[in-house]
Amino acid sequence: MTDRPVKLACRHVWKLYGPHPERLLSGAVPSLEQIRAAGLVGAVRDVSLEVRTGEIFVIMGLSGSGKSTLVRCLSRLIEPTAGEILFNGQDLLQTSAREMIEIRRHRMGMVFQHFALLPHLTVLQNVAFPLEIQGVDRAAREARAAEVIALVGLAGREGNFPRQLSGGQQQRVGIARSLAVEPELWFLDEPFSALDPLIRREMQDEFLRIQRQLQKTIIFITHDFDEAIRLADRIAIMKDGAVVQVATPEQLVLAPADAYVAAFTAHVPRAKVVTLASIAQPGDGPVAGNLPGSARIEAVADQIEAASLPFAVLDDEGRVIGQVTGRAVIDVLIGRGR
Amino acid sequence: MTARLLWPGLAALSLILAALVAQMPGWALLPPAALHLDMAAWVSAAMVWLVEQATFGLFTVKQATRALAAMIEWPYEAARVLLVDGITEGRGRKAVTLVPPLSWIAVTVAMGTLGVYARNLWLGLGVGALFLYLAVFGQWESAMITLASIVIAVPIGVMGGLVLGVAAYLSPRFDRLQSPVLDLMQTVPTFAYLVPILFLFGFGPVAALLATVIYAMPPMVRITTLALRSIPPEINDFARMVGCTGWQRLRKVLLPAALPDLMVGVNQVIMLSLNMVIIASMIGAGGLGFDVLNALRRLDIGAGVEAGLAITALAVALDRLSQALALRAGLPDAATGSWIKRHPKTLAVLALVLATGLLGLVWPWLQTYPKAGELSTKAFWSDLVKSININYFDQLEAWRTFVLTYMLLPVKRFLLALPWPWVVALVTLAGWQLGRARLAALCLGLSLFLVAAGLWEQAMTTVYLCGVSVVVAVLVGLPLGVLAASNATAGKVIGGVIDTLQTLPSFVYLIPVVMLFRVGDFSAMTAVVLYALAPAVRYTAHGLRAVPEELVEAGTVCGCTPWQVLTRIRLPMALPDILLGVNQTIMLALSMLVITALVGTRDLGQEVYIALTRADTGAGIVAGVCVAALAIIADRLIAAGAAQARARLGMGGDA
Ligand SMILES: Nc1ncnc2c1ncn2[C@@H]1O[C@H](COP(=O)(O)OP(=O)(O)OP(=O)(O)O)[C@@H](O)[C@H]1O
Ligand SMILES: [Mg+2]
Numbered sequence: 001m002t003d004r005p006v007k008l009a010c011r012h013v014w015k016l017y018g019p020h021p022e023r024l025l026s027g028a029v030p031s032l033e034q035i036r037a038a039g040l041v042g043a044v045r046d047v048s049l050e051v052r053t054g055e056i057f058v059i060m061g062l063s064g065s066g067k068s069t070l071v072r073c074l075s076r077l078i079e080p081t082a083g084e085i086l087f088n089g090q091d092l093l094q095t096s097a098r099e100m101i102e103i104r105r106h107r108m109g110m111v112f113q114h115f116a117l118l119p120h121l122t123v124l125q126n127v128a129f130p131l132e133i134q135g136v137d138r139a140a141r142e143a144r145a146a147e148v149i150a151l152v153g154l155a156g157r158e159g160n161f162p163r164q165l166s167g168g169q170q171q172r173v174g175i176a177r178s179l180a181v182e183p184e185l186w187f188l189d190e191p192f193s194a195l196d197p198l199i200r201r202e203m204q205d206e207f208l209r210i211q212r213q214l215q216k217t218i219i220f221i222t223h224d225f226d227e228a229i230r231l232a233d234r235i236a237i238m239k240d241g242a243v244v245q246v247a248t249p250e251q252l253v254l255a256p257a258d259a260y261v262a263a264f265t266a267h268v269p270r271a272k273v274v275t276l277a278s279i280a281q282p283g284d285g286p287v288a289g290n291l292p293g294s295a296r297i298e299a300v301a302d303q304i305e306a307a308s309l310p311f312a313v314l315d316d317e318g319r320v321i322g323q324v325t326g327r328a329v330i331d332v333l334i335g336r337g338r
Numbered sequence: 339m340t341a342r343l344l345w346p347g348l349a350a351l352s353l354i355l356a357a358l359v360a361q362m363p364g365w366a367l368l369p370p371a372a373l374h375l376d377m378a379a380w381v382s383a384a385m386v387w388l389v390e391q392a393t394f395g396l397f398t399v400k401q402a403t404r405a406l407a408a409m410i411e412w413p414y415e416a417a418r419v420l421l422v423d424g425i426t427e428g429r430g431r432k433a434v435t436l437v438p439p440l441s442w443i444a445v446t447v448a449m450g451t452l453g454v455y456a457r458n459l460w461l462g463l464g465v466g467a468l469f470l471y472l473a474v475f476g477q478w479e480s481a482m483i484t485l486a487s488i489v490i491a492v493p494i495g496v497m498g499g500l501v502l503g504v505a506a507y508l509s510p511r512f513d514r515l516q517s518p519v520l521d522l523m524q525t526v527p528t529f530a531y532l533v534p535i536l537f538l539f540g541f542g543p544v545a546a547l548l549a550t551v552i553y554a555m556p557p558m559v560r561i562t563t564l565a566l567r568s569i570p571p572e573i574n575d576f577a578r579m580v581g582c583t584g585w586q587r588l589r590k591v592l593l594p595a596a597l598p599d600l601m602v603g604v605n606q607v608i609m610l611s612l613n614m615v616i617i618a619s620m621i622g623a624g625g626l627g628f629d630v631l632n633a634l635r636r637l638d639i640g641a642g643v644e645a646g647l648a649i650t651a652l653a654v655a656l657d658r659l660s661q662a663l664a665l666r667a668g669l670p671d672a673a674t675g676s677w678i679k680r681h682p683k684t685l686a687v688l689a690l691v692l693a694t695g696l697l698g699l700v701w702p703w704l705q706t707y708p709k710a711g712e713l714s715t716k717a718f719w720s721d722l723v724k725s726i727n728i729n730y731f732d733q734l735e736a737w738r739t740f741v742l743t744y745m746l747l748p749v750k751r752f753l754l755a756l757p758w759p760w761v762v763a764l765v766t767l768a769g770w771q772l773g774r775a776r777l778a779a780l781c782l783g784l785s786l787f788l789v790a791a792g793l794w795e796q797a798m799t800t801v802y803l804c805g806v807s808v809v810v811a812v813l814v815g816l817p818l819g820v821l822a823a824s825n826a827t828a829g830k831v832i833g834g835v836i837d838t839l840q841t842l843p844s845f846v847y848l849i850p851v852v853m854l855f856r857v858g859d860f861s862a863m864t865a866v867v868l869y870a871l872a873p874a875v876r877y878t879a880h881g882l883r884a885v886p887e888e889l890v891e892a893g894t895v896c897g898c899t900p901w902q903v904l905t906r907i908r909l910p911m912a913l914p915d916i917l918l919g920v921n922q923t924i925m926l927a928l929s930m931l932v933i934t935a936l937v938g939t940r941d942l943g944q945e946v947y948i949a950l951t952r953a954d955t956g957a958g959i960v961a962g963v964c965v966a967a968l969a970i971i972a973d974r975l976i977a978a979g980a981a982q983a984r985a986r987l988g989m990g991g992d993a
Pocket of ligand 1: 017018041042043061062063064065066067068069070113
């Protein structure tokens with residue numbers, strides 16, 4: 001992953017709400033207390049990130065921790081108070097309004113937390129709307145819209161208005177609308193929050209499929225750690241507008257940066273995130289077979305337990321890095337100390 | 339403790355002061371002439387300068403007003419040709435009609451069809467019946483003159499309101515600039531700007547149209563800005579995120595998303611235009627308003643009632659139509675296919691227009707409703723009122739005398755006996771208590787303006803008439819609102835009556851009142867109460883309905899009786915809404931007072947009316963601004979009170 005080009009980067013991005021926020025930033029870096037004392041809200045504080053092409057980058061954090069605001073800064077829907085945002089190396093904050101329109105029409109997309117469907121348009125017209133703005137002719141855009149509407153399971157509802165749909169159905173219209181364009185950079189703000197578990201899983205699979213096939217870059221906000229684990233290459237944890245830690249799901253669980261992150265990940269079943277590589281022990285006895293080090297324990301636990309011998313663990317290049325026993329797996333499964 | 343005794347104490351002091359009126363020096367009762375500023379003369383001089391000398395560099399003000407007049411005149415003439423005059427050759431009696439105007443059948447059917455399009459057959463039939471009524475009862479021509487004004491004034495008002503509203507939405511600075519202007523335009527009584535318009539544009543339909551637009555536009559501006567602001571921000575973000583240009587965002591996303599709200603604004607513009615077109619008949623708009631005015635002047639009861647009913651019919655038809663269109667605005671146009679296929683109704687109406695136009699040349703009754711078929715209710719109304727007056731004169735007179743002697747006159751005497759410095763001090767103190775220095779300064783400034791204008795006595799008379807009317811309206815409206823909120827059937831009935839009352843132009847209220855009670859303060863008060871009742875009822879009902887069910891349930895669980903639920907939970911929670919309703923009632927009452935000047939009151943409204951008849955620009959504007967000053971004082975004090983009530987109830991938000 002680290003060898004891919006950086007798709008989106010941000011450096012020292014701030015968003016402070018309140019009167020005269022720039023004054024506070026002109027001097028030394030202010031602390032949270034100083035921001036509050038000045039009567040401001042630090043919605044995003046000094047965030048620096050790099051997201052690589054083809055990566056699914058998840059942002060998590062408590063309600064009000066600044067996730068939506070950060071994503072809005074990254075897409076320049078709101079002007080950050082300070083900082084730099086680079087999209088394919090181009091500074092978005094210096095980009096002209098004209099060019100920004102072009103970038104948004106063809107290269108960026110967003111699914112909104114509260115759906116943002118246009119009340120005066122039907123499902124079909126809503127989904128076709130971004131294409132209409134791009135200037136796609138009517139027949140082509142409606143055909144494409146019908147296609148993605150079927151994909152999200154709403155075939156037959158094309159003529160309905162948003163208010164005639166349930167919350168989950170509306171959310172799927174929002175997803176379909178974004179799918180219709182297939183932009184290279186995708187911002188998804190809690191895109192599945194209103195969906196039932198079955199459809200949610202289907203939608204996740206759909207995004208994974210598109211992302212693998214077309215090398216899309218996705219920045220994804222969610223409250224659901226299970227979802228994050230399924231999708232994320234890396235997760236950023238936010239607190240009070242600042243990013244506390246950016247790491248793989250496994251690193252977050254195994255090496256939380258502070259008590260906040262630890263509390264955040266406390267109830268995550270470890271077997272879902274821990275890989276064989278991190279519990280492999282040195283040894284060179286006989287083995288039942290080979291397993292990749294990147295495999296998560298949950299996926300291979302049955303296999304290891306059923307065998308009487310340990311398994312050899314291989315790294316990406318196929319070299320042996322150690323062995324795992326059934327006992328080590330059970331230790332993780334039942335949370336016995338290590 | 340002291341705070342609680344403050345206002346009762348001041349009230350007692352006021353009573354004592356009023357009782358000492360005989361001992362009071364003259365300068366305390368009425369501001370001495372030394373304090374008057376001759377603002378009327380200044381304004382008049384400024385207007386004269388404006389018309390005779392002022393230029394915008396390339397052209398003079400006079401040329402500008404002429405150009406504006408021509409711009410409005412042209413479409414107005416077109417509308418008149420279509421609805422009233424047709425195309426004629428020659429003048430006066432010798433005129434030969436080349437192309438007739440739209441026939442009564444065509445207009446009636448077109449309006450009915452619009453009703454079918456907007457909602458259903460029932461609305462279509464209803465609207466058609468109302469127009470048929472206009473034809474059958476001989477009001478057709480006047481009604482069409484009024485309609486021609488509306489047809490021109492409404493699009494101008496809507497477009498202008500839309501443009502200004504969008505500008506205010508896009509630029510907060512522009513919003514801050516125009517907001518006080520809009521406030522003033524809405525609080526200065528309509529008559530007051532008839533005067534300068536008359537001065538700039540002369541007597542005639544164009545001046546009337548202009549006044550109508552000025553009067554009807556502010557709500558559209560406000561509603562546009564509000565509707566755009568209340569679109570969820572995510573929708574705005576979405577529009578930017580798919581790469582809409584500014585214009586695309588406005589046209590394809592924001593305005594359509596706001597359409598249902600905007601249509602409410604259009605409805606407002608229509609109703610206000612209708613109201614104003616009637617008033618503007620005083621400066622030459624003609625039509626139904628002129629008929630009413632004429633009838634009132636001649637005390638011709640039958641004609642007055644007939645014209646009044648015609649206005650009512652037109653108002654109800656236009657109101658229901660535009661409301662149905664507003665509701666429809668959110669719905670799709672399902673039909674597809676060629677234009678002809680998609681518009682069968684339009685085609686049918688066009689065919690009918692042609693058919694009645696052509697055949698009307700042979701059979702005139704197709705073109706113009708035949709005189710022989712007209713019904714007149716004039717005699718009926720005159721007889722009815724006559725018989726009421728003969729049979730119930732004593733009762734009516736007793737009631738009138740009772741209210742006058744025990745309610746109106748004592749209040750009037752009391753208010754006029756108060757020394758003016760005391761009143762100014764009280765108003766300022768109220769401002770201080772509700773809104774600290776800023777509000778106190780505003781109250782002080784505005785009340786001193788009344789002093790300086792030399793209209794103190796008229797202002798206090800206005801306060802008296804308005805105050806009594808508002809108290810009565812609230813006393814009647816509050817229980818009605820409670821009833822409407824607590825009983826579904828009653829709610830429907832009361833809602834319907836109130837809706838209809840509100841669609842009637844203010845003029846109409848004068849007719850029955852004058853017939854039964856002749857001219858004077860009592861008639862004025864009754865008309866004002868009828869006109870201003872609606873918001874008191876409506877806001878009360880709304881406020882009571884909006885109380886969260888959980889709170890009521892909490893009360894019930896605690897064992898409150900229904901009465902306790904009402905007095906302990908619902909009414910206190912609804913207080914901010916009720917106060918807003920009272921505020922609206924005051925505004926309506928003030929605007930109505932100017933109209934009641936026609937029945938011989940002696941307040942600021944009368945000053946404005948006199949100025950209008952004498953075409954005295956300065957006096958008219960100053961008196962108008964005095965009414966606005968009273969309105970602003972009342973408005974700001976009540977708004978501050980409502981905000982305090984809200985804060986106390988922990989509802990947040992500022993009113
Ligand atoms: N326009 C604004 N003005 C002032 N404060 C704002 C504004 N928008 C957001 N905030 C504040 O910024 C902080 C972050 O808000 P944000 O919407 O980014 O949270 P979030 O992490 O997306 O929360 P959620 O999970 O509930 O969606 C909050 O404290 C919020 O009150
Ligand atoms: Mg959010």
